[in-house]
Amino acid sequence: MTMIGVLGGMGPLATVDFMEKVINLTRAESDQQHLPMMVANLPQIPDRSRSILSGDEAPLPYLLKGIDLLNRNEVGLIAIPCNSSHHWYAQMCARSAAPVLHIAETCVAAVPAGVSRTAVLATRGALASGFYQRSLAARDIEPVVPDDATQHTLDTCIRDIKAGRLAEGSAALADVLATLADGGVQAAIMGCTEIPVAARQIGATAFPLIDSTLELARATMMYATTRGWNRF
Known part of the structure; x- marks a missing residue:
């Protein structure tokens, strides 16, 4: 039996959200x-965003141990429902015996046709790493990074979701989206896997929200089902 490998826990709610989306898509x-x-x-x-900003490699040995664990169980594909961890994507790929999906590549590919300005909603570490900005620019889409005040509100949203304060996190995200709408963005990438959890309680938005967890789950499901891993 060939299995999907999920390197998760960053955070736990985001991991459960990813698994649920794979199940619902299948x-x-x-x-x-x-x-x-x-x-x-x-x-x-260790906190991925904090390490990126401080320039240390504290998460990397733990990430590689997670890859080793999945290698030992002979998984056929690895998905990592944590955006910031993709700062170390090259090192994880080098360690993995199986292909590793890149969350930003799966997500940016889902930006609607005709969109030329897309906001990147992510941790400060992921923004500093720049992998979303590079992926968008490669498709001739202008990446829009929130200003410091808006990012502070987004940071609060992410912390609230990690702490299980879902209503507070959703309220903070709603404030961020209202600010971005006033700035004329045409779409926003939810480039932290806590943000889609916060978005569950938000109604209609002024522009499309692209769910990095959903797009990773969709790519995972497509890879596995086309290879018949769900045929008992």
């Missing part, structure tokens, strides 16, 4: 028609 009429997953839920991995 066409199945019985347990046996769903995709097998090996989930390494490792919440003790």
